[in-house]
Amino acid sequence: MADKMKCMLCGHVYEQEKGDKGVAPGTAWDDVPSDWVCPICGARKSSFVSV
Template identity: 55%
Template sequence: MDPRTWMCLTCGWVYEEAAGAPEHGIAPGSRWDDVPLNRTCPECGARKDDFEMVEI
């Protein structure tokens, strides 16, 4: 499956699976499904449920 991109619906922060977010403790290549449910948006604190898959 190709890497996907997820966006916080609250603030617009974007998570790209291919790039990960190493500065926030998520390794490159980490699938969104593998990110823990208790993980919050690093910009605004929104819940993981507040993210939506987007096409960029």
């Protein structure tokens, strides 16, 4: 899986090396919890695509 994933709804980018709200830096996308949502628009993890 890619190191960066982009929300198709708002454009927010999840970066593995930086982590995100509620996700520790270095967390691979596959290891991000399935109930995690975009911190900007609330989209589900399934709304993200690799960039």
